[in-house]
Amino acid sequence: MKIVVCVKQVPDTKGGVKFKPDGTLDRGAMLAIMNPDDKAGLEAALKIKKENPGTEVTVVTMGLPKADDVLREALAMGADKAVLVTDRVLGGADTWATSQTLAGAIRNLEYDLVITGRQAIDGDTAQVGPQISERLDLPLVSYAEEIKIEGDSVVVKRQFEDRYHMLKVKMPCLITALAELGEDMYMTPGGIFDAYQTEVTVWGRKDLKDVTDDNLGLNGSPTKIAKASDRVAKGAGEKVVPDSPKEAVDYIVGKLAEKHVI
Amino acid sequence: MSLKVEECKDVFIFAQQVDNKINNIAYELLGKAKDLAADLGQQVTAVLIGSDVKGLADSLAQYGADRVIVVDDPELKEYRTEPYAHALSSVIEQYKPEIMLIGATAIGRDLGPRVAARIHTGLTADCTQLDIGDFPLNPAPGQEQKKNQLLMTRPAFGGNTIATIACPDFRPQMATVRPGVMQKREADKSAKANVEECKIDFTPNNKYAEILEVVKSVSNVADIADAKILVSGGRGVGSPENFKILEELAEAIGGTVSCSRAVVDSGWKPKEMQVGQTGKTVRPHVYFAIGISGAIQHVAGMEESDIIIAINKDESAPIFDVADYGVVGDLNQIVPELTKQIKEAMAAKA
Numbered sequence: 001m002k003i004v005v006c007v008k009q010v011p012d013t014k015g016g017v018k019f020k021p022d023g024t025l026d027r028g029a030m031l032a033i034m035n036p037d038d039k040a041g042l043e044a045a046l047k048i049k050k051e052n053p054g055t056e057v058t059v060v061t062m063g064l065p066k067a068d069d070v071l072r073e074a075l076a077m078g079a080d081k082a083v084l085v086t087d088r089v090l091g092g093a094d095t096w097a098t099s100q101t102l103a104g105a106i107r108n109l110e111y112d113l114v115i116t117g118r119q120a121i122d123g124d125t126a127q128v129g130p131q132i133s134e135r136l137d138l139p140l141v142s143y144a145e146e147i148k149i150e151g152d153s154v155v156v157k158r159q160f161e162d163r164y165h166m167l168k169v170k171m172p173c174l175i176t177a178l179a180e181l182g183e184d185m186y187m188t189p190g191g192i193f194d195a196y197q198t199e200v201t202v203w204g205r206k207d208l209k210d211v212t213d214d215n216l217g218l219n220g221s222p223t224k225i226a227k228a229s230d231r232v233a234k235g236a237g238e239k240v241v242p243d244s245p246k247e248a249v250d251y252i253v254g255k256l257a258e259k260h261v262i
Numbered sequence: 263m264s265l266k267v268e269e270c271k272d273v274f275i276f277a278q279q280v281d282n283k284i285n286n287i288a289y290e291l292l293g294k295a296k297d298l299a300a301d302l303g304q305q306v307t308a309v310l311i312g313s314d315v316k317g318l319a320d321s322l323a324q325y326g327a328d329r330v331i332v333v334d335d336p337e338l339k340e341y342r343t344e345p346y347a348h349a350l351s352s353v354i355e356q357y358k359p360e361i362m363l364i365g366a367t368a369i370g371r372d373l374g375p376r377v378a379a380r381i382h383t384g385l386t387a388d389c390t391q392l393d394i395g396d397f398p399l400n401p402a403p404g405q406e407q408k409k410n411q412l413l414m415t416r417p418a419f420g421g422n423t424i425a426t427i428a429c430p431d432f433r434p435q436m437a438t439v440r441p442g443v444m445q446k447r448e449a450d451k452s453a454k455a456n457v458e459e460c461k462i463d464f465t466p467n468n469k470y471a472e473i474l475e476v477v478k479s480v481s482n483v484a485d486i487a488d489a490k491i492l493v494s495g496g497r498g499v500g501s502p503e504n505f506k507i508l509e510e511l512a513e514a515i516g517g518t519v520s521c522s523r524a525v526v527d528s529g530w531k532p533k534e535m536q537v538g539q540t541g542k543t544v545r546p547h548v549y550f551a552i553g554i555s556g557a558i559q560h561v562a563g564m565e566e567s568d569i570i571i572a573i574n575k576d577e578s579a580p581i582f583d584v585a586d587y588g589v590v591g592d593l594n595q596i597v598p599e600l601t602k603q604i605k606e607a608m609a610a611k612a
Contacts, residue, residue: 095385133376227426248595253604
């Protein structure tokens with residue numbers, strides 16, 4: 001079978017977010033990584049490949065030319081092919097235009113299953129995967145925690161806040177992956193070597209299939225940014241360093257009484 | 263094919279129900295929709311989708327819906343992406359709302375993007391603030407400024423940045439809204455719904471998933487989003503057993519226990535108890551942060567609390583940057599003593 005996995009290069013927020021002296025985010029100082037949910041989706045695809053010999057996994061990313069890094073990482077982990085979609089006219093895209101772009105790229109590929117991460121840690125929207133499924137007219141299962149191939153269908157454990165559903169959908173379909181779907185897969189020395197021997201396919205605007213210009217990039221994005229700012233943290237209140245637990249408790253009880261909580 | 267801007271009016275909300283119970287988010291959305299509709303001089307409509315759900319319409323009227331559109335069909339018994347997306351987009355195409363609000367739940371975040379893509383409009387995810395205003399805020403010379411636009415504010419980057427988004431050229435203006443952020447109104451118990459039934463044809467196709475099994479998580483955990491007082495513990499509590507001292511404090515003060523992501527990741531507490539960007543957003547009257555360092559993901563989910571009291575032995579813990587009252591000290595000594603004194607204070611009052 002053929003699996004397409006969409007990945008995104010994002011700034012790493014795990015090692016702490018870096019700020020410039022003026023209090024704004026220092027994006028340049030943060031490492032660029034493969035988005036965690038996307039990595040989980042890739043790991044799930046590679047697991048399917050292991051269990052179903054002959055499976056081919058293609059990773060697709062949309063981004064700046066330097067997003068080539070995450071594709072090399074994906075190849076080193078075991079992906080077979082990689083596609084970088086990059087073009088100036090695609091910049092500034094919201095989820096509408098991003099999903100148009102990725103769908104336009106995926107239409108050139110063969111697939112039984114498309115996997116995306118649930119959401120990226122920079123935008124946190126969780127919208128691109130579902131919107132790609134709509135463009136490609138595929139069944140969608142989001143928030144997947146487990147997937148299993150059964151003949152021409154996929155059985156998915158779909159997570160909700162207070163329950164899960166076991167769903168069966170016919171392929172081709174699109175699944176968005178929760179972090180739980182992944183199982184650690186590491187780059188291997190052979191894989192890393194292969195990753196740099198493998199050619200990454202680079203596509204621009206002209207390579208996208210069945211997409212019109214008015215649906216791409218900043219101009220093709222229905223949502224527009226009115227303003228953006230780095231968040232100003234709520235100011236700190238009082239902080240005390242009491243000499244004894246009793247003093248600490250008296251302080252807290254005093255405040256609770258003052259605020260009529262007790 | 264998209265809706266014409268000038269044809270659209272009224273503020274619509276998706277009234278999420280599961281097992282024929284209205285989710286709290288629907289009432290929260292109605293509270294906000296009422297304010298937005300007042301600013302626009304328009305009405306509020308709730309869209310209720312499910313099987314045998316008509317009886318739930320009055321409760322939506324009680325929390326502010328001027329009208330309830332009901333789509334009732336056996337295919338809609340359990341949430342499934344395709345029939346629900348078909349139902350909601352059909353309602354939107356037929357009734358042409360100006361604004362469509364959906365809860366940013368595991369259902370809403372699946373349904374919203376699929377519907378927005380189908381009806382050709384923008385969608386802003388996980389909003390924490392909604393206002394009516396002008397776009398652009400400061401137009402360039404010669405640029406048209408559109409009045410009465412929905413301005414949707416949302417955090418991104420794990421809560422480190424905040425952006426305000428508009429959707430000036432397409433309708434409806436769609437947003438998913440974080441649960442626990444908007445305030446519901448006092449219920450008007452006498453209100454009766456003005457119900458309009460919308461008949462839609464559901465013909466199953468390849469996009470209709472088959473539900474093999476529905477497994478509800480067995481848990482007696484009170485919903486932390488509803489609590490007036492939360493006693494929240496982090497990794498600093500040290501062990502799952504030691505949460506007992508937090509439970510005792512919660513019981514003494516009439517609160518509920520919640521926790522940080524580290525606690526859930528360690529398997530000490532279930533995910534339903536987690537506060538933060540990847541957990542629940544809470545805004546209790548009092549939030550005790552006990553042994554919680556205060557990572558930005560956590561703070562994003564609790565900083566709207568009225569009173570934040572932090573207890574942590576690490577003087578440099580970032581939680582002290584948002585706490586109203588911070589106490590540097592050992593929680594193992596402070597919490598039991600605090601419970602004892604609160605019990606005494608409560609007893610004296612009673």
